[in-house]
Amino acid sequence: MNDKLELDIPILLPDLPDAADACLDRLVSTLSAKGGVDRVHVINDAQMPVRLCIHFDAAKLPLPRLREMVRAAGAEITERYGHTIWQVSGINHERRARTVSEALYALAGVVQVGATPGGTIRIEYNREQTTEAEIRATLRKLKVGLGKRIAPDDHAGHDHGSGGHADGEEKHDLGDGHDHSHANFLGPNTELIFALVCGAMLGIGYLIDNLVTGAPKWLPTGSYVAAYFFGGFFTLREAIDNLRLKKFEIDTLMLVAAAGAAALGAWAEGALLLFLFSLGHALEHYAMGRAKQAIEALAKLAPETATVRRDGQTSEIPVEQLVVGDVAIIRPNERLPADGFVIKGSSAINQAPVTGESIPVDKVPVADAVAARAEPDAVEAESRVFAGTINGGGAIEIEVTRRSNESALAKVVKMVSEAETQKSPTQRFTDRFERVFVPAILVLSVLLLFAWIVVDEPFRNSFYRAMAVLVAASPCALAIATPSAVLSGVARAARSGVLVKGGAPLEHLGSLKAIAFDKTGTLTEGRPRITDVVPVDGTDEGELLALAVAVEDLSDHPLAQAIVKDGRERLQDRALPVAADMKSLTGRGVTATVDGHTVWIGKAEMFGTDGVPALGQRATDAIARLRESGRTTMVVRMGDRDLGAIGLMDTPREAAKIALRRLRGMGVSRMIMISGDHQKVAEAISNEVGIDEAWGDLMPEDKVAAIKKLAGEDKVAMVGDGVNDAPAMASATVGIAMGAAGSDVALETADVALMADDLAHLPFAVGLSRHTRSIIRQNVFVSLGVVAFLVPATILGVGIGPAVAVHEGSTLLVVINALRLLAYRDPAKLTA
Structure with missing residues (x-):
C-alpha cells in the first residue's frame, strides 16, 4: 500500500449529523470492500474536523476510480484535487508514454499520471502544490502537444468559454494540421x-x-x-x-x-x-x-450545433452553450445534441452509439413534464433520450437535462480514455x-x-x-x-454500449466462473405490479390501499413507487390521508405518521424487532399464502392494528433467460441470484429465468457478506443496477451495472457498465474479455x-x-x- 487519502467528513457528507451515522458506516463498508483498498477508518481528534482516511494501492485502484466511488457516495473532494484528460500529440508508443509519465510524476503535487500510446494523458494533481499551468509547461518541454480536452478539471468548472477550453488552450483537435510538437511538419506521417x-x-x-x-x-x-x-x-x-x-x-x-x-x-x-x-x-x-x-470516434458522435427554442425564437447554437431546461428541436435523421426527455412528438431513435442496442427504440413525450423536470433520473426509458443517438423519421422536441460535457456520451468518452x-x-x-x-x-x-x-x-x-x-x-x-x-478491447466494447474501466476488469471478466445477479431490475423488469390486496381484521381494502399509497408516496424505493402507481389506479379519485415524518428502515421498510398514528409498511421480518410490534396470526397467515405463490409482500400496520398485506410480482426479463443460457454455454458454471425478497419469492423467479441457486432474505449487508464469501472461493462478478447494490458490487472481483446510460451512480461505481438496460450485452462483454x-x-x-x-x-x-x-x-x-x-x-x- 503506497497511497493515503484523507477527506474532511463535513465536506464529504455535509448533511451528516455525526460520525456515528449509518450513512458514514455504509460509505466505509463500500470502500473497504473494494480491491486495492487496504483500510478505511475515521480520524476523530479535537484539534481538526472529523476525517475519513483511505489507505489504498494506486497500482490496483487508481485514484480516478477511488474518486468515483467516494463521489457516488456523496463526497465532494474536487476542492483539493484537480483532474483532467487530454488528447495529445507526441506520444505514439509505450516507451514514450512512460517517459512522459515519469517526467510529470517528478512534479511536486502530481498524484497520478496515466499516459497511453493511444495519445491520451490523464493527470490527477493536488491544487495546493501545483497548477495546471505548470503541468502544461512541463508537457511543452517534453515536446508533447495538447489537443482536445476530454475531461475538464472538475473544480475549474465546466465552462471554459464557448469552446469548452481553458484559457490559453489551443482550440483544435489532433490531426487538424496544426503541429503541436513542431516535429510533424510534413503532416501526421x-x-x-x-x-x-x-x-x-x-x-x-x-x-x-x-x-x-x-x-x-x-x-x-x-x-x-x-x-x-x-x-x-x-x-x-x-x-x-x-x-x-x-x-x-x-x-x-x-x-x-x-x-x-x-x-x-x-x-x-x-x-x-x-x-x-x-x-x-x-x-x-x-x-x-x-x-x-x-x-x-466516440467523441465525434455528438453534433457540434443544436437548434433551440428560447423565448419563442428558434436559433442554432453550439452544443456547449446548451443549458439545463433548454428546449432542443431535433429534425428527422439528426443526431441528438444532449441528454433529456421528449416533450413533443414521437419517433424511433437509434441508441446504438451509446447503448449498443441494435433496434431503434420508440420514444414518446413524458406524461408530466413538471415531474420529469423535478426528477429527470426517474423519467421512464420510453421518454428519455441521449446525446449522440440518431433520430428516426419523426421530428421531436426535448428538454435538456444535462449539459454537453455531462451527458452519458461525454462520461463514456471520459471513462474510456481513463480506462x-x-x-x-x-x-x-x-x-x-x-x-x-x-x-x-x-x-x-x-x-x-x-x-x-x-x-x-x-x-x-x-x-x-x-x-x-x-x-x-x-x-x-x-x-x-x-x-x-x-x-x-476497451474501444471495441464502448462501440457496442459496454463501458469497461481499464485492463483489470477487462481481463478478469473473461476468467469468471461465477456470477451473482441482483433480482429486481436485473433479472426482472424492475416494474412490479400489485397482484393481491389482503385486508385482515375487518379492514376495508380501500382503506388499506389509501394508507399504503399515502405513506409510500414519500419514498423513492421501486416497490414503493409500484404501490403508489397501481394503488392510485385502483383507488381512482378516492381521497388519501396525509402522511408525514417518513423514515426509511434500510432493507426492511418505512415508517411514517398519519393522523397522529404511527404507520409501518414493510417486510414481515421487520415486525417484532427493534421496538416494532409483532404481527397477529391473520396477517402472518396472509403473508405465508402470498409467499407460497411467489409474491413479494408488504405488510401495513397502523398503531396496534394490523391492516393487511399487499402482494406484488415483478416480471422476469425474457432477455435474461437467453443471456443466462449463453453464459452457461460459455463455461460460467455457477450463477446465483441474491435478493432481499423472501426465499420462496426468490426461488420462484430463479426457476423461471433458469438460475440454479437463489439466496433470499438478504439485507444489504448480507449481500456484501454473500459476495465476499463467493469471492473467497473464486473470482466472482456482481451484476446489479449500481445504486442499491454498490457495496456488493465493490466486494466482487468485477462489479457490473446495467442500464448505466441513465444513472450517474451506476456509471461511477461499476467496473463494467452495460449502457443499455439489457442483460443480453453481458455475454458479449464476457466473450470480448x-x-x-x-x-x-x-x-x-x-x-x-x-x-x-x-x-x-x-x-x-x-x-x-x-x-x-x-x-x-x-x-x-x-x-x-x-x-x-x-x-x-x-x-x-x-x-x-
Whole structure:
C-alpha cells in the first residue's frame, strides 16, 4: 500500500449529523470492500474536523476510480484535487508514454499520471502544490502537444468559454494540421516519410559503394550520413528526453550502436540499423493510430450545433452553450445534441452509439413534464433520450437535462480514455519483469564488451556483439503487448454500449466462473405490479390501499413507487390521508405518521424487532399464502392494528433467460441470484429465468457478506443496477451495472457498465474479455519468445541488422494482432 487519502467528513457528507451515522458506516463498508483498498477508518481528534482516511494501492485502484466511488457516495473532494484528460500529440508508443509519465510524476503535487500510446494523458494533481499551468509547461518541454480536452478539471468548472477550453488552450483537435510538437511538419506521417528517406539514402549509398567504380569515397559516406540524419532524427529526440530523466532505453541503445558502427567505419550497418528501427517505429505508430481513432470516434458522435427554442425564437447554437431546461428541436435523421426527455412528438431513435442496442427504440413525450423536470433520473426509458443517438423519421422536441460535457456520451468518452491508462494484471507483471530483465541484460552486455580479453578477437567484434545483444534484448514488443490489446478491447466494447474501466476488469471478466445477479431490475423488469390486496381484521381494502399509497408516496424505493402507481389506479379519485415524518428502515421498510398514528409498511421480518410490534396470526397467515405463490409482500400496520398485506410480482426479463443460457454455454458454471425478497419469492423467479441457486432474505449487508464469501472461493462478478447494490458490487472481483446510460451512480461505481438496460450485452462483454485475454497471452508469448531466441542468436554471431529486423517485426506483429479486437463480432449476432 503506497497511497493515503484523507477527506474532511463535513465536506464529504455535509448533511451528516455525526460520525456515528449509518450513512458514514455504509460509505466505509463500500470502500473497504473494494480491491486495492487496504483500510478505511475515521480520524476523530479535537484539534481538526472529523476525517475519513483511505489507505489504498494506486497500482490496483487508481485514484480516478477511488474518486468515483467516494463521489457516488456523496463526497465532494474536487476542492483539493484537480483532474483532467487530454488528447495529445507526441506520444505514439509505450516507451514514450512512460517517459512522459515519469517526467510529470517528478512534479511536486502530481498524484497520478496515466499516459497511453493511444495519445491520451490523464493527470490527477493536488491544487495546493501545483497548477495546471505548470503541468502544461512541463508537457511543452517534453515536446508533447495538447489537443482536445476530454475531461475538464472538475473544480475549474465546466465552462471554459464557448469552446469548452481553458484559457490559453489551443482550440483544435489532433490531426487538424496544426503541429503541436513542431516535429510533424510534413503532416501526421512525417516519421514514416523520414524512415523511407533514410532507406532511400541507405540504398543510394550502398549502390554507389558497390556498383559505381571510380566514385569519390565521400559520396557513399555522405549518403550514409544523410541516412543517419533521417533515421535518427526522432530517435535522438526521444533519447535526449530519456537521458534527462536518467533513463537508458532502447532509443539510446540504438543511437549508441549506430554511433559505434560509425566509429568502427561500418556506416552501412549503422544506417541499416537506424532505417529498420525508424521504419518499425513509424509503422507501429501508424497501427496504434487505428486504435486511437476508434476512441476519438466516440467523441465525434455528438453534433457540434443544436437548434433551440428560447423565448419563442428558434436559433442554432453550439452544443456547449446548451443549458439545463433548454428546449432542443431535433429534425428527422439528426443526431441528438444532449441528454433529456421528449416533450413533443414521437419517433424511433437509434441508441446504438451509446447503448449498443441494435433496434431503434420508440420514444414518446413524458406524461408530466413538471415531474420529469423535478426528477429527470426517474423519467421512464420510453421518454428519455441521449446525446449522440440518431433520430428516426419523426421530428421531436426535448428538454435538456444535462449539459454537453455531462451527458452519458461525454462520461463514456471520459471513462474510456481513463480506462486506457489503468493497467491490467498482465501489464503489471510485464512491468515487474522489465525492471529485473533490463538491468540483467545491461550487465550481460557490459560483460560481452570485454569478451576480447577472454576470446581471441578484436575489440571491434566484442563491441559489435554487445550492441547486438542490447538491441535484441530490448523488450519493446513486451512493453506494447498488453496496452495495445487493452486499448483495442476497451474501444471495441464502448462501440457496442459496454463501458469497461481499464485492463483489470477487462481481463478478469473473461476468467469468471461465477456470477451473482441482483433480482429486481436485473433479472426482472424492475416494474412490479400489485397482484393481491389482503385486508385482515375487518379492514376495508380501500382503506388499506389509501394508507399504503399515502405513506409510500414519500419514498423513492421501486416497490414503493409500484404501490403508489397501481394503488392510485385502483383507488381512482378516492381521497388519501396525509402522511408525514417518513423514515426509511434500510432493507426492511418505512415508517411514517398519519393522523397522529404511527404507520409501518414493510417486510414481515421487520415486525417484532427493534421496538416494532409483532404481527397477529391473520396477517402472518396472509403473508405465508402470498409467499407460497411467489409474491413479494408488504405488510401495513397502523398503531396496534394490523391492516393487511399487499402482494406484488415483478416480471422476469425474457432477455435474461437467453443471456443466462449463453453464459452457461460459455463455461460460467455457477450463477446465483441474491435478493432481499423472501426465499420462496426468490426461488420462484430463479426457476423461471433458469438460475440454479437463489439466496433470499438478504439485507444489504448480507449481500456484501454473500459476495465476499463467493469471492473467497473464486473470482466472482456482481451484476446489479449500481445504486442499491454498490457495496456488493465493490466486494466482487468485477462489479457490473446495467442500464448505466441513465444513472450517474451506476456509471461511477461499476467496473463494467452495460449502457443499455439489457442483460443480453453481458455475454458479449464476457466473450470480448476472453478474446482479449487470448490476444494478450499470444502477444506476451511472441514477445518473450522473440527475446529468448534473439539473445543467444546475437551472442552466437547474428548481426545487428537481422536482430533489429526481427525485433521491430515482433513489435509490429503484436500491435497488429491487438488491432484484431476492433473487428470482434458478437457470436450471437453471427449465428442470428
